[in-house]
Amino acid sequence: MSEAQADSGGARHGFRIDIKSVGPMIALLLLCILGYVLNPAFASEGNLTNILTRSAFIGIIAVGATFVITAGGIDLSVGSMAAVISGVMIITMNSAIDTFGPGLTTVLLGCGCSIILGLGAGMINGLLTTKGKIEAFIVTLGTMGIFRSLVTYFADGGTLALDFGIRSVYRPVYYGDFLGLPIPIWVFICVALVGWFLLNRTTFGRYCTAIGSNEGVAKYSAVNVDRIKTMTYVIQGLCVSLATIIYVPRLGSASASTGVLWELEAIAAVIIGGTVLKGGYGRIGGTVIGALILTTIGNILNLTDLVSNYLNGTMQGLIIIIAVWLQRGPWQKPASSQT
Amino acid sequence: MLDQTGAQAPVLEAANISKSFGSVPVLFSLSMDLRPGEVHALIGENGAGKSTFMKVLAGFHQPTKGRIKLDGREIALPPNGEAEALGVVLIHQELNLAEQMTVEENVFLGREMSRFGVLDRVSMRRAVQRYLDQVGLSISPTDRVSDLSMAEKQMVEIVKAISRDARVLIMDEPTAVLTEVETQMFFDQVNQLKARGVSIMFVSHKLAEVEAIADRITVLRDGHWITTATATDLTTESMAQLMVGRELSDLYPPMNEVDVDAPAVLKVDDLTAPGCDGISFSLRKGEILGFSGLVGSGRSALFQALVGLNPSTAGQITYNGQSFRPTSVAKARDAGIVYLTKDRKEKGLLLGQQMAPNLTLLALSKFSGPLGVDRKAEGAAMTRATRRFDIRAKTNETLVGNLSGGNQQKLLLAKVMEADPQVLIVDEPTRGIDVGTKQQIYHFLAALALEGVSIVVISSEMPEIIGMSHRVVVMREGKIAGTLSGDEISEQEIMRYAAGLKNGSEA
Numbered sequence: 082m083s084e085a086q087a088d089s090g091g092a093r094h095g096f097r098i099d100i101k102s103v104g105p106m107i108a109l110l111l112l113c114i115l116g117y118v119l120n121p122a123f124a125s126e127g128n129l130t131n132i133l134t135r136s137a138f139i140g141i142i143a144v145g146a147t148f149v150i151t152a153g154g155i156d157l158s159v160g161s162m163a164a165v166i167s168g169v170m171i172i173t174m175n176s177a178i179d180t181f182g183p184g185l186t187t188v189l190l191g192c193g194c195s196i197i198l199g200l201g202a203g204m205i206n207g208l209l210t211t212k213g214k215i216e217a218f219i220v221t222l223g224t225m226g227i228f229r230s231l232v233t234y235f236a237d238g239g240t241l242a243l244d245f246g247i248r249s250v251y252r253p254v255y256y257g258d259f260l261g262l263p264i265p266i267w268v269f270i271c272v273a274l275v276g277w278f279l280l281n282r283t284t285f286g287r288y289c290t291a292i293g294s295n296e297g298v299a300k301y302s303a304v305n306v307d308r309i310k311t312m313t314y315v316i317q318g319l320c321v322s323l324a325t326i327i328y329v330p331r332l333g334s335a336s337a338s339t340g341v342l343w344e345l346e347a348i349a350a351v352i353i354g355g356t357v358l359k360g361g362y363g364r365i366g367g368t369v370i371g372a373l374i375l376t377t378i379g380n381i382l383n384l385t386d387l388v389s390n391y392l393n394g395t396m397q398g399l400i401i402i403i404a405v406w407l408q409r410g411p412w413q414k415p416a417s418s419q420t
Numbered sequence: 421m422l423d424q425t426g427a428q429a430p431v432l433e434a435a436n437i438s439k440s441f442g443s444v445p446v447l448f449s450l451s452m453d454l455r456p457g458e459v460h461a462l463i464g465e466n467g468a469g470k471s472t473f474m475k476v477l478a479g480f481h482q483p484t485k486g487r488i489k490l491d492g493r494e495i496a497l498p499p500n501g502e503a504e505a506l507g508v509v510l511i512h513q514e515l516n517l518a519e520q521m522t523v524e525e526n527v528f529l530g531r532e533m534s535r536f537g538v539l540d541r542v543s544m545r546r547a548v549q550r551y552l553d554q555v556g557l558s559i560s561p562t563d564r565v566s567d568l569s570m571a572e573k574q575m576v577e578i579v580k581a582i583s584r585d586a587r588v589l590i591m592d593e594p595t596a597v598l599t600e601v602e603t604q605m606f607f608d609q610v611n612q613l614k615a616r617g618v619s620i621m622f623v624s625h626k627l628a629e630v631e632a633i634a635d636r637i638t639v640l641r642d643g644h645w646i647t648t649a650t651a652t653d654l655t656t657e658s659m660a661q662l663m664v665g666r667e668l669s670d671l672y673p674p675m676n677e678v679d680v681d682a683p684a685v686l687k688v689d690d691l692t693a694p695g696c697d698g699i700s701f702s703l704r705k706g707e708i709l710g711f712s713g714l715v716g717s718g719r720s721a722l723f724q725a726l727v728g729l730n731p732s733t734a735g736q737i738t739y740n741g742q743s744f745r746p747t748s749v750a751k752a753r754d755a756g757i758v759y760l761t762k763d764r765k766e767k768g769l770l771l772g773q774q775m776a777p778n779l780t781l782l783a784l785s786k787f788s789g790p791l792g793v794d795r796k797a798e799g800a801a802m803t804r805a806t807r808r809f810d811i812r813a814k815t816n817e818t819l820v821g822n823l824s825g826g827n828q829q830k831l832l833l834a835k836v837m838e839a840d841p842q843v844l845i846v847d848e849p850t851r852g853i854d855v856g857t858k859q860q861i862y863h864f865l866a867a868l869a870l871e872g873v874s875i876v877v878i879s880s881e882m883p884e885i886i887g888m889s890h891r892v893v894v895m896r897e898g899k900i901a902g903t904l905s906g907d908e909i910s911e912q913e914i915m916r917y918a919a920g921l922k923n924g925s926e927a
Contacts, residue, residue, distance in 0.1 A: 282792030284784045291781055294770040301729065301759070301767045302781040302835075303749040361772055 104407055105354055105370040108400075112377045119385040130263060132373070132380050134255075137265035138163075138324045140372035142343060143350035144276040144365060145320030148313040149217075150351050151280065151363030153293040156206060156317050157221040160343035161228035166198045166325045167335035168232040171241045174251075183246030191251075191329075195322040202228070203318020207311030225344070233337040243333040255330040265327045269369075272323060277365040279316075289313060293360025349397065350375055353404040374400060428455050429492060431619050432508065432588050437476055437486035439469075446472050449486065450645045452638050454588060457614050460621045461630040461651070464640035464663050465854035470623045471513075473640065474590050477621070478510035479503035507587035511577045513596065513852075517565045524548045524561035527580045551579045555609050570715075571602035578609060582618075589613065591622040595629055596852050599715040599880055600915075607633050625854065626881070627656040641665055660855050671859050672887030673866035678707045684738075685874045686757075686843055688726070691735035695721025697898045699735070703843065703874045708865065710889030711878040712914050718898035719878045720762065723845045727752040727759040740842075753782060756842035760832060762851060762878070768832045771821030775813065775831060776802045778820055783838040805834035810860060826857035833861065844868065845876040850884060862888060882911045894918050 116123035142159050149156045174191040181187045202224070209220040235241060243251070257264050280286035288309045291299040300306050329335070352358055353374055354367025378396045382388055388396065430453035439447040447469050454460050464470050475481045477488070479497030487494050490506060497503045501510070517526050524541070527548050533540045548561040557575045565573060574594060581589055595603045610620055610633060624630050630637060630651070637654055639646040639662040646662055654662075660671075686703040696718035703709050711719045725732045728746035737744045739755060746752045752759075761767040769778050776798045780787050787797050802816060809830040813823055820828060829850070836844065846865070850858040865888065869875050879885050885892055891905040894917035902917040916922040 278792065284788045284793060287777060287781070287784060287793060290773070290777070291770060294772055295766070297763075297767045298770050298781075301749065301761050303753045304781070305748065305750065361770075 102355065102364065102367065105367050105374065105404070108353075108404070109370050109374050109377065112374060112381065116377065116381040116384065119381065119387060123381065123384055128380065128384070130266075132376050133266045133269070134263045135380075136372045136376035137269040138328055139343065139346045139350055139375060140269050140369055141272045141320050141324040141327075142317075143347040143354075143368045143372050144272050145317035146347045146351050147276065147354075147356055147363050147365055147368045148280065148289055148316050150348070150356055150358060151293050151360055152289040152310055152313045153296065153360030154210060154217040154310060154313060155221065155348070156314060157218065157344045158202070158206060158225040158228055159317065159321050159347055160340040160345075161225045161232070162199070162202050162318065162321045163325050163328065163340035163343060164232040164335060164337070165228040165235075166195050166202075166322055167329050167339055168235045168241050169198060170195050170325065170329055171243045171335055172235060174247050175244050178244055178246065183244065183250060185250060187247055188251050188254075192326050195326050196319065199318040199320075199322025199325070200315055201318070202321075203315040204311065206318070207314030210314065211307035211310050229337070232335060232339065236336050238337070240334050240336040243329065248330070248333050251330040251333075253330075254327055268323060268327055272320060273365060273369050280363055280365050285309065285312065290361060290363065293357075293362070295361075346375055346397075349401045353401060355408060371404075428457075430455050430489075431491060432477065433489040433492075434473075434477060435487045435489070437473070437483045437488070439472055439476055439481060440484045445484075445643065447476070447483075447643045448645075450640070450643075452645070452648055454619045454621055456587075456619055457617045458619055458635045459610060459614055459633055460619070461634035461637045462621060462623045462640065463625075463627070463630060463637060463659060464646075465856055468640040468663070468854075469643040470640055471592060474510060474592055474621070474623065478508055478590050480510065504581075504584050504586070507585055508590070509581040509584060509586040509588070510590045511574075511581065511592065511594065513592040515573050515577055517573060517576060519566040520564065522562050522564055523552075523559060523568075523576055523579075526565055526576060527551070527561075527583050529580075547583070548579070551583055554582070555579060555612065569602070570597045571599070571605060574598065574606065575609065578613075582613070587618060589618055589620045591620065593623050593625065593852060595624055595626060600882075601714060603629065625852065627659050627855075628883075630659065631656055639663055663854075664856055671855070671862065673863045675890070676866070676870055678704055678890055682706055685740060687738040689736040689738070691722070691725065691732055691737065693721060693725030693732040693735075694730055695898055696725065696895075699900055701893055701900065701903070703876065705874055706869050706872045707890050708869050708875045708877060708888055710885040710892040710909075711876060711895060712880075712882070712885045712892055713895035713901070713918050715880060717895040717918070719895050720847055721898070722895070723759055723847065723876065723878065727757055727845065729759070753839050756840065758782065758836045758839045758841040758844060760836045760844070760846040760849060762848035764828055764832050764851075769820050769828060769835075771819065773820060774817055775811070775820055775823075776816065778831060779805055779835050780838060782835055783840075786838070801838065805831075805838075809834045809864070826853040829853050829857065829861070833864070841873060843874045843876070845878070847878045848880065849877065850879075850881070858884075882914060885909075885914070886911065896920055 122128060142163070146156060146159065170191045173194045174187050177187045177190050181190065206221055206224055209215055210217045213220070254264055259267055280289065288299065288304045291302065291304060292306055292309055296306055350371035351368050353371035354364055354369070356363045356367060375397055378400060379393050382390050382393050382396065433453040435451050436449045437447055437451070438445065438449050450473060462470050462473065472481060476483050479499055479502065482499065488497060489495065490508070497506070497508065518529065524545050528544050533544050545561045552559065552561065555575060555578065557572065557579070559568060559572055565576065568576065578589070595606060598606060613620060631654070634651045636648060636650050637659065638648040639659065641663060682705040684702045685705050688702070689700050691699045699722055713719050721730065724730045726737070726746060728748045728751055737746070739757070744755065746757070765771060779802055780798050784793065787794050805811065811827050811830045811834065813827060820831065823831065833849070849861055849865070865875055865877070877885065877888050886909055889909065891903060892909050892914060893903050894901045894914055896918055901920070901923055904913055
């Protein structure tokens, strides 16, 4: 009995994995075809580069979120974290001009500051969750509010603008090319590759999956659960700081509305990509595609007047729900038949 | 047991039941009947089809072929537990209680009493109190289920069934997680229910219990009906033979004496940790040391402290002649001390993952190189373990949750062995697995001891402790009550220490 069922269970799972890895890819392809049919300008080189560049922010953050979610956590603070990091970066660089002048040193100082803040903020989220034994949802809901109000305070309710002298030095980080591709795309590619390797090929990634599947088993298997979980939040923080570094030169400013709802877009990208929200199974490749899908929807709405651009959120919401429905869709039999 | 039920018409009757999942046949034309007020045991090895058969009898599975009669009338039992309304209740092995709700709320879940649209808590509480009094359970209707012991939870399930006027109670391994004392308490309830005319059918791997409580016994093997006999006609020996279908000689391997001059590998002095207090014992190279005692006597707590799962607050551990402080599981593992948990589903294995990641999880650093985790080495380890431990799965992609209990346990054993332990601590190593797999595990442990690995066996099954151990430590209320060796090791002697009738020497 058990062997027969084991067999069918295995086959069923294999099938589901296939759907999970191929499904998002097919969805993205269909979206691209739809975009091209509605407006051939969609497939122009400029537009495709534009989509990739824009998805880099959410994509980089979502790669970090893949680790947090795979290990059974959640980080709601990433949008606010990006905002407060942008704010502090701008303040730092503006005040460093007096000492170092509007040059590379100042920009590097700002970037260093961003990375330290990202790592620190991630560390705080992680330690409060693990050592403080507070649910990740509550911790990051709290820090989300704190970070958001901090940036409002720093900007005094208005906008923090980067000094024009530095803008010209810093500008290439967003607008510059390397081997024909904009810098943000390169950063995105690197982050995704490193993330894929970490999650799929290292003990750290395996431990994340184990913790997300069953923390008790991980603990009994000599996994330092607290350290690994904290590390996922630190990685998330680092990803946010990298995304911020390429985001700041785009607008050259930060305000209370910077990065609003990024946390939801990042989580959405992760889930659309096939990572399981309750942890234990994560896919970096899926996350990348998830981020591309979200950006592509917005882009198609911009290029056509079929649906109002104001309904962008509606379309994204629908895609998220459909994606998850497809993943645990009707072909999956209830678990009770397996026992 | 007296057979007073012989002449009565059966309550529930199954005739030529066959069941297939897809194209895979699982049950082959099984027939049996359940008489009013009888206790009927269903035994067989893991994978014999017991659970499937029970689910068919309770309506959770529909038979592919065959008929079910209730009170002599042919009936198609409704699915999803709706057969409860007809008085047929299945109590699952994994109990089906809402942990965060109270006893009263659980008993009345889904059919709450109400007055004027508001819950009538007073009446419900009174009713539940009456049921609890009937079964002699000293808990309150307002107790939260999560605060109860396993045995009490089981009783709450039974109370729930009684409150629904169950006439047929089908139980999947009700005693698997109960201690001996709790089991006795459970048997008293069964006898009371029986006296009231309730028919009880249950699965158990503990043959001595089956002999003690059952009126009739049905044996299944590989989905086939083998026999139904009155309990008085069978001995535990003949039951085991019928289940396995071959002569079951040597359940326990021959005992090899430990070398007289074998060094003490592990020496524990006055260890105090949450759940245990002032523990001292020593373990020699190649020795199998049994730890007996009631559940909650601190056996697991002691060894969880020893492998760094819990912090110890006082005491001294000497390992290989050096002072040893287990500050983490990883440190204990690196030193060569590993612990096989008794809770393989919650603490042992990742049920949603394949076998290889489970196998290597404890010793993963061993498989990690400059290019990350070496999947080839993992595959090779999996092949080795499959052969060494006789793990039977259709493919390597099979999810661990879909393996039978016995194969899961062998995988768990393979997992801890990947860490190459010098001291192996196994906690209830054969819980809920069939007799054939038990035998394999016993022989494996004995062979390991012969190679010089020191083994601690924690078990609530006395025959296992007695059949395997060179010496036996009995614990009681967090302390060592006594240590037995040689001819002193007997069930009565262990019970005397475990129950507090005797208190004595230290190991």
